[in-house]
Amino acid sequence: MYLVLLLIFFLKISINIGFPTSESLLNDTNSYSLDFNSEYKTGGFDFNGDGKQDFIISDFQTKKQYVFFGDLSRYGGKRPLKASMIDGINGFSIAITKRDLQNYPLSGDINNDGYDEIIIRVKNGQLKIIYGNAGPFKNDFSNFDGIEGFIIDYTNTLETEYAAYQVLCDHNGDGIKDLIFNTEDEVFVLYGLDNGKKFPTNSGKFDINFVSNGTYGHIMNQRRSINFGCGDLNNDNIDDLVILSNVIGKVIFGLKIYPTKYNPVLNGTNGFTMDIKANDFKYILQSGFGDFNGDGLQDMAVANQDSNSIYMIYGKKGRIWESHFDISSGNSSEVVKWVRDVSSPQEICKSMYVGDINGDGISDLSCNVNSPGYTWGVYGTTIKLPSVYDLNIKTSPLFGDCRGFIILNTKVIWSTWIDFNNDGILDVIVYFLNGINYILFGQKTIMSASLNIIDTSIAYKSNGEYLFLESNFNPTSSACNVQFIIFKVLDSIDVLDQLSFSSSSNISSDVVSISNSELQVFNTNRDPNFLQSLSNILYKTKRNSTIVTISITYLNIINDTIKIFTANPSINTTSWLPFRAPSYFIDHLKNETDFNLEQNHVTSGMGLRGFTAPQLTADNCYLPKLNMTTPIHATEKVWIESSQTYSNRFNKSFGKYISDEVDFYSLFTRSDSDGSFNFVGSTEYGLKIIDNYGYGKEGEFSNYNWCMVMRLWYCANTTERNGISFVGTNYEMSAFMDNQLVMDSIDRSNFKRNADFNISKDPNSNPHKLDIFICQKGAVTLGPGRSQFFILKIFGLNKNICEYPEDDIIKNCVPTPTTTTTATSPITATSTTSTATTGTATTATATTSTTTTGSAKTSTATTSTPTTSTATTATTTTTGTQPTVTTTATGIQPLITATTTSPSTHVQQNNTVNNDCICVRGQICLPNSHICVNEYDVYQGESCFQLSCALGYDCIEKSNQIYKCVKQYSCITCADITCKSPHRCILVQSTSQKCKYQPTCSN
Known part of the structure; x- marks a missing residue:
């Protein structure tokens, strides 16, 4: 099998392979320092809608929270980032009481206007919401008037650990984030608004009863809820709510519509319970959602109360969950328990983040650990993990090799993830034990x-x-x-x-x-x-x-x-590669007698044959207009060079055009080494061109200024290479496949060009038009031992060519001639347009037949057909019994395929009509497939995908990409009527949509 050389496109992606492992490794290229001594920060949102990620951080010295707009370029390289840089352009500040600086802001778009809101919880039982907008911004924000922001009074008691949490997600499936927050006894779900609407307020305050009465949300009775999480664990496109308390954990599946008070009994269809309690430390993220195993479904990671284990619960779709999910089931296809040191579990996760950190399309997990104080991360993996997995830093394959990271000496509170330098890779803001915040840039690699x-x-x-x-x-x-x-x-x-x-x-x-x-x-x-x-x-x-x-x-x-x-290819093609038109050499010299063309006979190997057709002229031999773009039929790089100097390409102003038709019986030779057909221009064999203008003075190597035009049918090779190559010196050469330029070289010396055709290898596909133009540009001196002028290789078609032994180049190309001889009385024979096929293989049309009196002498044919038709070309008539007459396929005409197995009927213009195989005039019907083809087209196979079917047949896809003509209904034919002599039945076009023709008797 000969291999096809393809263009290989290396797909590359930028991924984050890690972060500096400690503050001692930080520098200006991998980090950015912040002049804030605070753990309390949030990032990854876009408040001003500029497409850049912003962050907010608390400052205990000024008693404010500062919003920094991304990205770093707006700060002019000044280090570190300071509160003094906030001026209403780079961000703004929010005045807040000192005790409220220890709360973590929340951010997301709850009114669907494309700007993220900032939500701040304060200790007197309020939520303060600032509407995101494009600015301009004041340096200090304090206006909660219902227009720029508003306040929610959600509890009458001071905040406790049971009334201190909020989360954002789309819990009702309308595509807009909802705000979920708690009191000691209830959970409030405030539905997001659409189209940038503002929440109704009275003096800037939103009445919580709008949620309690169902106007803008619903409530749930959930006593002493501590920690929330949100994500789509059942993968129904509605976010589910995780509620952790000091008693039990719950997952409540999201719905489109809720009652005003929703208190479901969890049964597996509306949610489930699990044995995971909330950590009493309220300033943590205890759960997160993402596709960690790369199966396209959202999973949930949740840390246990003691922070010594993480449970990765894999998402499902379209399945009912158990009413109580057993996190210790040992079923690794449903849940995996992650620990640090199985024998003696240690703290593994105090606060977590789930998201695509390294940019590979799979969610990753990062956690902060309190003791000894570090931040770690592992990248999502499709590797099947055991039910209990040890995340030992030294032995786990999830660390190292671009699969995880560790940052030492960090504080316990959660890290903030943000692409602050706007390079497409997540960065992380961490608070080190030395009291300094740094933005650590995600390290990219290709x-x-x-x-x-x-x-x-x-x-x-x-x-x-x-x-x-x-x-x-x-x-x-x-x-x-x-x-x-x-x-x-x-x-x-x-x-x-x-x-x-x-x-x-x-x-x-x-x-x-x-x-x-x-x-x-x-x-x-x-x-x-x-x-x-x-x-x-x-x-x-x-x-x-x-x-x-x-x-x-x-x-x-x-x-x-x-x-x-998976199907054995059955290649039904001709016995040689046919030419669509004769091949010509055209000389540019003024004297017709100056040009000779010699053809040396090839005595071995493989061969090609041509046929006679209307002669080409100089006017119709012009090159097609060059397409200077990369053609669609080439898989390898196409050499398309300057078209400025076409001096020898059919230039009418340069002398007369002297043409000489070429006989291609033996000019192509088969190379067994690479499966190609070689056309050679040489002084020793192949084609020898002698230009008498220089002969005798400069030697026969001075043969120049001629062009060759070849127009072939190209049939795809099913398993081997499809394409051409050309080697020559001082030649201009172009090749077109189906009128698309696939190879070209202009004004070059000593070149070798290759083009592989990216065409269907289906043996039943239609042939392609291959046009090859070669021009010799001037005197060539090859030097001693070099006699070849050029070599043109055509790859493929090896299944279509028969082998010629010695000098008999026709013997094995067509079946052995058959002779029918009889001693009976003289016969009547007619010469008609008859056809011959073997199976689905196409052969040529016989146009004449020879008859004699006494014994019938016929030339070869592949099929014998009884004939009762009238003569259409030449007729020899005697009397007597009519034996079988066999006609000959000469192999020198355009290939036609049509076989009749019953007596034929003639219509006007000598169309042959099979009663069950009728085509429009000028086309031939293939009775085995009922496909109509043009008289001078080559057809292979029996697919009607791009061809029309005979009368009464429609082209139907019978199986995967296999199209067949299928009979849909019957129409009246000549078999259904009788015409009195000398009249005969003919078919005329009909106006019926059902039947294209109807039979009638001739005048």
């Missing part, structure tokens, strides 16, 4: 990986087993090792299909079979040679009728497809 598949079309194998990557790829990767790879059959699934993988002895892999048509292979030990082991992937099938496409993917980095031909 991760790339490619399988470099050599041949994406895999040939048919009779045993149905395909190791489609074995010796067929050269995988590479950089930066971080590939974690996993997914193989999936994209077409209709056959129950007997099977994808499997055998792990090599030296590379450890974990295989998960999603189904018989989808397989995931995991790089368990982060082996850098993991991709090489994929040569063991095996596809087994019992199919024998289609093409199977298998996708190979890894995140957004690797995205390849392989096509496997």
Whole structure:
């Protein structure tokens, strides 16, 4: 099998591989310091709607909270960021009491205007909301008048640990975030407003009864709730609410519509309970949501009350949950318990963050630890984890190798995640034990990986087993090792299909079979040679009728497809590569006698044949207008150079045009080494052009200033290379596939050009028009031992060519001649347009026949057909019994395919009409497939995808991309009427939408 060279696109992504591990490693390139001695901050929101992420931080010296607008460029490189930089342009401040500085602001868009609001909880039982807007901004904000902001009085008692939490999410599924907050006995859900509306207020205060009475939300009786979380765990596109108390944990599934008071009994359909209690430390995030295992579903991470374990509960869709979810079930497909040191569990997570930190499309998890004080993170993974997983810093594969990070000497309160330098990678603001806040920039690297598949079309194998990557790829990767790879059959699934993988002895892999048509292979030990082991992937099938496409993917980095031909290709084509028109050499010299053309006979190898057709002239030999853009039919780089100097390309102002038709019986030779057909211009063999203008003076190497035009039908090769290459010196050469430029070289010396055709390898596809133009530009001196002027290689079509032994170049191209001889009385024979096919293979049309008196002598044919028709060309008539007459396919006419198996009927213009195979005039009907083709077109296969069907037949997709002509109804034909002699039945066009023709008798 000859391989097709493809362009390989290396997909690269920027990922965050970590952060500086301690403050001693910080510098101006990897961090930015803040002049604030405070743990209390929030980030990742866009208050002013400029598309940049902002953050807010408390300052105990000025007793204010400061909003810093992103990104860093607005601060002119000044370090550190200080409160004095806030001037209404770079941000603004919010006056607040000292005791309220120890609260964490919340931010999100609750009125759907595209600007995030800032929500601040204060200790007297109030929530203060500032509406996001584009500015201009005052330096200090304090106006809660209902227009710029408003206040919610939600409790009559001082804040306790049971009335201190709020969260934002879309709990009613309307696409707008809702504000959820608590009192000691109740949970309030305030629905977000649409289109930038303002909440109704009285002197800037929102009446909490609007929630209690159902006007703007609903309430739930949830006594002593401490900690909230929000996300879509059941994956129904409505956020669910997590409520943790000092008694039990609850997950309440979101609904579209709620009663005013909603107190569900959790039964698995509306939510569930779990044995996780709230941490008494109220300033933490104890839960988070995201797709941590890369299955497209949201999962929930929740830390236990003692902070010594994290439970990763995997999301489900369309399934009922248990009314009480057993977090200790040991079922790793539902929940995984993460610990630090299984034998002696230590604190692992005091406050968490879940989000895509490294930018790979999978959610990650980060936690702050109180003792000894550090921040860690692990990146989401599709590796199947055990039910209890040890996150030991030294041994866990989730740390290191671009899969996690640790920042030492940080304080316990949660870190703030924000892309503050606006580079597309998340940064983190951490508070170190030395009392300084730093923005640590996410460290980018370019991760790339490619399988470099050599041949994406895999040939048919009779045993149905395909190791489609074995010796067929050269995988590479950089930066971080590939974690996993997914193989999936994209077409209709056959129950007997099977994808499997055998792990090599030296590379450890974990295989998960999603189904018989989808397989995931995991790089368990982060082996850098993991991709090489994929040569063991095996596809087994019992199919024998289609093409199977298998996708190979890894995140957004690797995205390849392989096509496997599971049907044995049956190639029905001609015995030679036909020419659509005769090939000519055209000389530019003034004297017609100056030009000779010699053709040396090739005595071995393979050959091509041409046929006679109307002669081309100089006027219709012009090059098509050059398309200077990359054509759609080329898979490799196309060399398209300056078109300024076409001095020898059919320039009418330069002398006369002397043309000489070329006989291509033997000019092409077959190369067994690379499967190509070679057309050689040489003084020794192939084509020899002698220009008498210089002959005898400068030698025969001074043959120049001629052009050649070749117009061929090109049929796709099903398993090997499709394309052309050209090698020559001082030549101009262009090739067009279906009128699209696929290769071109102008004004070059000593060049070699290749073009691979990205065309369908379906053996039933239509042929393509291939036009090749070669011009010799001037005297060429090849030097000693070099006699070849040029070599043109055409790849493919090896299934279409027959082999010629010795000098007999026709012997094996057509079936052995058959002779029918009889000693009976003289016969009557007619010469008609008759046809011959074998199966679906096309042959040429016979236009004449020879008859004699006494014994019938006929030339070759592949099919014998009784004939009762009248003569249309030449007739020899005698009397006597009529035997079978066999006609000859000469192989020198444009190829036609049409076979009749019953007596034929003639209509006007000598159209042959099969009663069940009727086409428009000028077209021939193929009776086996009932497809109509033009008289001088080449047709292969039996697909009607781009062709019309005969009368009474419609083109229908019978199976996957296989189109057949199917009879829809019957119409009256000549078989249904009788005409009196000398009249005969003819078919005339009908106005009926059902039947295109109707029979009648001739005048």
